[in-house]
Amino acid sequence: MHIIPVIDLLRGQVVRGIRGERQHYAPIESPLCGSSDPREVVPILLDYAAADTLYVADLDALTGGAVQAALLSRLLKHDPGLTLWLDAGFADATAFDALCGELARLGADAERVVPVFASESLASPAQAAAALRDRTRSILSLDRHGEETLDPAGLWRATALWPQRLILMALERVGAYDGPALELLQSVRAQAPGGTRLIGAGGIRHADDLTGAAAAGADAWLVASALHDRRIPRAQG
Template sequence: MQIIPVIDLLAGQVVRALKGERSTYRPIESPLCGSSEPRQVAATLLAHCAARRLYVADLDGLLGGAPQAALLARLLRQLPGVEFWIDAGFADRDAAQSLLAALGPEAQRVVPVFGSESLASPEALARCMAPPAAGVLSLDRRHERPLDPGGCWTRPGLWPQRLIVMTLDRVGSDAGPDLDTLAEVRRHAPHAELVGAGGIRDAADLRAAQAAGADAWLVASALHDLRLPRAG
């Protein structure tokens, strides 16, 4: 099972995500990293997982503000060779392209994540996923209800090859992964690469997620709390 480490960025710091309630997020206190400074946290997580892919939730953008373009550009320069999956609350393809343009040449290592909670319409979804797009669709839900103003959940014909199944109320909750939702998405997308998000507590959860059809999982809290061993 591939682990994709996650950093949540708010006002220039890494914060601890808890159940998707973003107003409660505070700078992370991590036995693993000992810091909330973005480069240090990202580098430590990547090394712990032996990963070359990093998921970045830009909470400034997700909360309706401007994405943290200068910080993201700096991180890209500081972490050469790492692929960044960035969710900054893109409402449409133009919003993603605007951030990519601001990131300059390093943007070639960025994969935009289009969240169902943020996409504005079915037309926006279709345009985001039309060739030559290389984005990821995140199917977001909270408390068993889809977050879906654009109708993403009901249009599997528009889904790309890579999908995130994001259960926000499981994030940082120590409640275990939402394997029922993962299985539901797998039924609609039998050949997609599925990346789960939320709820992983330990290696046993990762094994259960893999058995349920996940190809990878986004993880933060279990890494910071030293509940997953260092890779290798």
């Protein structure tokens, strides 16, 4: 199972995400990192998971503020091999293009920022279709909270718009150690076009959960709390 470490960024600090209740997120207290400074947290997480991809949820942008572009730039400059999957509440493709303009001073490094378009943020089918037109580069996050799908554009049912990479974001399980939503994974796997890579999110308690998720059809999993709390052993190699 491929682990993709996650950081939630709020006002320049890494915070601990719990059940998608963003108003309660606080700077992380991590047995693994001992800091909430992303410049310290990110290298430790990547090393512990032997990963070269980082999922970033920019909570400033997700709650209506500006994307933390300067911080993203520093992370990219610090690690030339790093790829950032960025969820910044992009309402449409234009919003991501505007961020790319801000990052343009990085030159080719800007190509290492991959947009995550979240179903909770895309407001209409037309905006969703435009945002997801590059099926190989863009990533779609299908978001839910409990039994409620967060989906104004109807993307949970619009399988023809699904790109090659699909995140199943069970917000009610994020940071909660409730176990992965395997029934959701199996349901989406049955609907997904051939070749779709499914990335789960939320609920991982230990390494056995990752094994079970792989058996249920997951190609990768987004993980934060189980890494910080050392519930998953350090990756070898």
